[in-house]
Amino acid sequence: MEVPNTPENGSKCICGTCPTYIEGDKGFFCALDRSDKELEQKGCDCGSCALWGEYDLSEGYFCTEGKAT
Ligand code: SF4
Ligand code: SF4
Structure with missing residues (x-):
């Protein structure tokens, strides 16, 4: 499911503590794209x-695979 790019949704993103994340990157990749x-x-x-549950996401790695659709 697509994730709406809203400040509220963005504030819930936990990419910043993920091992794949690089400091300074935009994060919120499920909505903002890779x-x-x-x-x-x-x-x-x-x-x-x-x-994840709110928008029925299933794949992950939106930072490398692109945004949720
Ligand atoms: S990219 Fe992942 S951690 Fe960040 S908001 Fe989307 S589902 Fe959450
Ligand atoms: S989308 Fe990328 S940075 Fe965000 S939690 Fe998943 S792997 Fe980590």
């Missing part, structure tokens, strides 16, 4: 995010 950075997949914490 990162511009070259990332190495080291685990995805999206399954622990409040938005």
